[in-house]
Amino acid sequence: MSGGLDITHGGAIAVDPEALRAVADALVALASHFEDAAHAVRRAHGSLAAMPTTGAHVDTAALWASVDRTEALHEDCRTAGENTRLMADVYELVERRAQLDALAIQGKPPTGALLDRVAALEASDPRVLEMETWLIAAWEKNRFDGLDEQFDLDGLHAGPGIAVLFAAAAALGARGFGRLPPNATLSGSAGPVSVAPVRTTAPIAPPTSLAEGFRRLDASAGQITVEKYSMADGSRRFVLYSKGTQSLASDEPFDMESNIDAYLGEEPASYAATIEALEASGAEPGDEVQVYAHSQGAMNSAYLSTQSEFDVSVQVTAGSPMHPTVGEDQLLIEMRHPDDIVSGLAGGGLPGGSGATDSIVATRDGSSLDLGLPAHMLGNYIETAEMVDASGDVRLEAWRDKARELNEAVSIESIEYVAKRE
Structure with missing residues (x-):
C-alpha cells in the first residue's frame, strides 16, 4: 500500500x-x-x-x-x-x-x-x-474505485475468472448486501461451538492508539481475545479483539462457511463463538464492549452492535465486508482500502455515514497488487491505522476519551480463546 x-x-x-x-x-x-x-x-x-x-x-x-x-x-x-x-x-x-x-x-x-x-x-x-x-x-x-486495480490481470495472466470475481463483489455491494439497516439481526442458529482459553495475561493499560489495538489482535494466540477491565465502582468493561478468516473449511469457526452465513444474514459459527468468549470472560447483558476487528471478525462485531444485549460503544474495524447502521451513541471507526475486494463487499457505505458525529471512515489507496490480496491483509491495515493516529484529526479525541476511561480500571485481565466447531 x-x-x-x-x-x-x-x-x-x-x-x-x-x-x-x-x-x-x-x-x-x-x-x-x-x-x-x-x-x-x-x-x-x-x-x-x-x-x-x-x-x-x-x-x-x-x-x-x-x-x-x-x-x-x-x-x-x-x-x-x-x-x-x-x-x-x-x-x-x-x-x-x-x-x-x-x-x-x-x-x-x-x-x-x-x-x-x-x-x-x-x-x-x-x-x-x-x-x-x-x-x-x-x-x-x-465508491467502488480501485477494485479493478487489485490485480494486474494482463501481467499475471490471471484469466477472466478473477475479473468476474471482482465484478461480482462490486455487484453484491451495489445491491446492498453489505449494508446493515438499524437493529439488523441474524436468522437461524449456528451449530455448536466451544471456546477454550489458551493464554491469560494482565496488560497494564488499554491500547494507546488504533494501530496498537490491531497489533494486539494480530498477536493473539487464538481467534478471539477478550480484555476485562474491573472498575473501582465494581462495574466491568470489555475490549474484544476478533480476527478474520483463518481457513477455508475445517472445524475452524472462522472459515468460509461462516463468511457466507454472516454476509447473507444467517448466524455464523464464528459469531456464536464470539458470544461464548465474551460470556466466558464474565460479560453480561448491558456491559460495555469495545471492539477491534478485521474482516470476518468485523462482520461479527457489526451484528454484535445491532442485535446483542451488550453495549457496543466503540467499533474499530479493518477491511469489513459490511457497513453497519449504528446509533448516534456508538463510535464507528472503519479502515478501508478501495482496492480491497473484501471491503468492496460493503457496498461503499451509506450516503449519510453511520454512528456518532466523531465516527470516521479512513481510506488509503494502493496500486496494482498481486494474488496474495495484500490490500486486505491486517499488516497493511495496521499501517493505515498508524497514519490515522498521526493525522491529527480532531475526531479521534472521542476515541481517546473512551481509552482514558479504561485507564481508570483497578485491574485488567486478558484471555485469548481458541474456538472450534463441535
Whole structure:
C-alpha cells in the first residue's frame, strides 16, 4: 500500500453543511468590502482627474484599472459565497434524506420538523434537486474505485475468472448486501461451538492508539481475545479483539462457511463463538464492549452492535465486508482500502455515514497488487491505522476519551480463546 489517506464521516457526506455556510457567509462579507473599496477608488480617481496638475504625479489610468480588478474580485467573492451556500443546502438535503430512509427502515414516522426542513431545502433553489442527484450519482459511481486495480490481470495472466470475481463483489455491494439497516439481526442458529482459553495475561493499560489495538489482535494466540477491565465502582468493561478468516473449511469457526452465513444474514459459527468468549470472560447483558476487528471478525462485531444485549460503544474495524447502521451513541471507526475486494463487499457505505458525529471512515489507496490480496491483509491495515493516529484529526479525541476511561480500571485481565466447531 502507498499513501493517499483520506478521512471522512463516510458516504457522500464528507463535509459539515454548517461549516460550509460559515465559509459562504465569510465570502459574502468579504465581497462587500471589495465593493466598498471599488467605490472609494472610483471617488479618488474622480477627485484626482479634476486636478490637472496631478497627471504628472499619479497614474490615473492604472488607478482606474484597479477599480476594474476590485469589482472583479467583488463579483468572484459574491459568486463563490452564493455557490458555497448552495452546496451546503445540497449536502444537508442528502443528509436529511438519509435520516428519512433510516426512520423508514425502523418503521418510525418522520418528525414534522424534519419534513419541513426537507421541503424548505427543496424550495430554496431550483438547482438543489438536480445537484443532489449529481452528488449521489457521483458517490454511487466512485465508491467502488480501485477494485479493478487489485490485480494486474494482463501481467499475471490471471484469466477472466478473477475479473468476474471482482465484478461480482462490486455487484453484491451495489445491491446492498453489505449494508446493515438499524437493529439488523441474524436468522437461524449456528451449530455448536466451544471456546477454550489458551493464554491469560494482565496488560497494564488499554491500547494507546488504533494501530496498537490491531497489533494486539494480530498477536493473539487464538481467534478471539477478550480484555476485562474491573472498575473501582465494581462495574466491568470489555475490549474484544476478533480476527478474520483463518481457513477455508475445517472445524475452524472462522472459515468460509461462516463468511457466507454472516454476509447473507444467517448466524455464523464464528459469531456464536464470539458470544461464548465474551460470556466466558464474565460479560453480561448491558456491559460495555469495545471492539477491534478485521474482516470476518468485523462482520461479527457489526451484528454484535445491532442485535446483542451488550453495549457496543466503540467499533474499530479493518477491511469489513459490511457497513453497519449504528446509533448516534456508538463510535464507528472503519479502515478501508478501495482496492480491497473484501471491503468492496460493503457496498461503499451509506450516503449519510453511520454512528456518532466523531465516527470516521479512513481510506488509503494502493496500486496494482498481486494474488496474495495484500490490500486486505491486517499488516497493511495496521499501517493505515498508524497514519490515522498521526493525522491529527480532531475526531479521534472521542476515541481517546473512551481509552482514558479504561485507564481508570483497578485491574485488567486478558484471555485469548481458541474456538472450534463441535
